[in-house]
Amino acid sequence: MSRPIVVAVDGSETSLRAAEWAAAEAARRGAPLRIVSAPGLLPRMRSYQAPSTVANALRGIAARALAEAVDRVSEVTAGLLVETALLDGPPAAVVSDSGAGARLLVVGSRGAGGFSALVLGSVSRYVATHAPCPVVVVHEETGAVHREIVVGVRDPDNADAALGFAFEEAALRRANLTAVHAITWPATGPVSSAPAADSASLAAAAAAAQAAAERHLAEVLREWQQKYPEVTTAEDVVRCHPAQMLASLSARADLVVIGRHGTPGAPDGSSIQHAVLGHARGPVAIVPALSA
Known part of the structure; x- marks a missing residue:
């Protein structure tokens, strides 16, 4: 069986x-x-x-x-x-x-x-x-069908379990998949608060960091797209708190998928999981990392 x-x-x-x-x-x-x-x-x-x-x-x-x-x-x-x-x-x-x-x-x-x-x-x-x-x-709001799976990618190099689960769900549901990766930039405060010269350099560095993150995420997703060619995939690299973004996206997704790393019950990443679970409007999948 x-x-x-x-x-x-x-x-x-x-x-x-x-x-x-x-x-x-x-x-x-x-x-x-x-x-x-x-x-x-x-x-x-x-x-x-x-x-x-x-x-x-x-x-x-x-x-x-x-x-x-x-x-x-x-x-x-x-x-x-x-x-x-x-x-x-x-x-x-x-x-x-x-x-x-x-x-x-x-x-x-x-x-x-x-x-x-x-x-x-x-x-x-x-x-x-x-x-x-x-x-x-x-959660209570589970009836609508949007034909979209959203997967949060915390670390593109350590996301095989969550990505595999999300792609399989998208294929089973004939849904699109959106992979969301959050970056924080700049670490020292808003660009607008810096002097003009520093502001320009910070803005350029932020743009370069985002472009690099987008390329990295696209490269990681390429292998999964080859395995699931029927799944239409989009990447979204954002500069905001990941839990806030994922909870917001749950209103339009059939399922939000996030990974769970470390040993069961470990605090690593649990604050994001709890925040998403506490504010999501639709189903949320928590996927443990693959065993080494």
């Missing part, structure tokens, strides 16, 4: 939309869908401390969330192979671990909270930085 698409649900509307998104992705990839749910606990309560009546109630909530997700998926995707699983353990950790061996792990941007099964708001952020596979965090 091919590797599944996994989606975590808690019964909230956002998680049910995540299940719909995951089902469409599974159908697009010809993959099975696995729907999981993790019974939560009341604050400061550990699994071994929970009275059996509380534990059973929480498991019942999670089981109903699975049933609701199966019903929702069956309404939008016919003939899809679907299995469900009720997970045991701390929700963030067990949902993250459920991505082992998966093509993709999908979560909602926020959950029902309170006494319900899976508080996706905090879980989704943990999963995005710890899961062993690519993670897609689905």
